[in-house]
Amino acid sequence: MSRIGKHPIQIPAGVDVTIDGQDVKVKGPKGELSVSLAEPITVVKEDNAIVVSRPNDERRNRSLHGLSRTLVNNLVIGVTQGYTTKMEIFGVGYRVQAKGSDLEFALGYSHPVPIEAPEGISFAVESPTKFSVSGIDKQQVGQISANIRRLRRPDPYKGKGIRYEGEQIRRKVGKTGK
Numbered sequence: 001m002s003r004i005g006k007h008p009i010q011i012p013a014g015v016d017v018t019i020d021g022q023d024v025k026v027k028g029p030k031g032e033l034s035v036s037l038a039e040p041i042t043v044v045k046e047d048n049a050i051v052v053s054r055p056n057d058e059r060r061n062r063s064l065h066g067l068s069r070t071l072v073n074n075l076v077i078g079v080t081q082g083y084t085t086k087m088e089i090f091g092v093g094y095r096v097q098a099k100g101s102d103l104e105f106a107l108g109y110s111h112p113v114p115i116e117a118p119e120g121i122s123f124a125v126e127s128p129t130k131f132s133v134s135g136i137d138k139q140q141v142g143q144i145s146a147n148i149r150r151l152r153r154p155d156p157y158k159g160k161g162i163r164y165e166g167e168q169i170r171r172k173v174g175k176t177g178k
Contacts, residue, residue: 005065008049009073012080017050019043024050024072028079031120031136035075041068050076078136085145086132091160094152095128103131107152107162115148130165 011017018025024043025034037043040061044051052069054061077083089096095106103123105113117123121135121144133148135141145164154161154169163169 003066005052005054005069007069008046008051009069009076011045011048011050011076015076015080017045017076019045019050024075026072026075026079028076030079030082033075033078033137035071037068037071038064041065043068043072074138078138082134082136083138083141084132084134085141086130086165087145087148087162088165089129089131089162090154091152091158094160094162096125096131097128098123098125103148105148105151105162113151115151118144 012028014029016027018027022037022039022041022043023034024037025032040055041064042053042055044053050072052065052072054065089105089107091108093106093108097104097106099114101117101122103115103117103125105115107113115123118140120137120140121133123131123133125131133141133145135144149162149164152161154163154167156170156172157174159169159171
């Protein structure tokens with residue numbers, strides 16, 4: 001039995017779950033999300049919980065079992081609490097500012113770099129070097145955060161760039177002079 005997949009997912013108050021074959025829709029106070037699960041996995045709503053099960057112990061089914069349970073759990077957490085990724089910018093002259101619902105970065109290029117907020121994602125700028133990405137879809141929040149980080153990856157020599165809050169950058173020693 002999958003260590004993750006065997007645990008039922010508790011449905012909090014105010015959350016409505018609809019299961020239609022392989023499609024699971026979750027509606028909560030923050031919005032509505034859905035996921036389509038792989039074929040052999042079955043999802044059943046029992047009492048106040050969601051139970052994810054598999055037909056047999058084939059290798060593929062075992063791996064899909066834990067994945068499917070985690071995907072459904074992420075939907076439930078997303079519509080109740082939401083997800084936030086905090087990020088920070090290091091470097092002289094590197095900064096971020098809000099332009100309406102979008103962000104504009106100054107990252108040492110000859111031009112400012114604008115980032116538009118897709119639907120379901122919101123940005124919050126706490127200071128010129130700290131900001132956060134929020135939304136209800138965990139995958140989308142993580143992807144937008146990774147795309148922003150890719151604009152100016154942290155430099156291993158000086159540590160300049162955009163990084164996740166608390167991320168440790170492995171530093172390298174530069175060349176030594178003669």
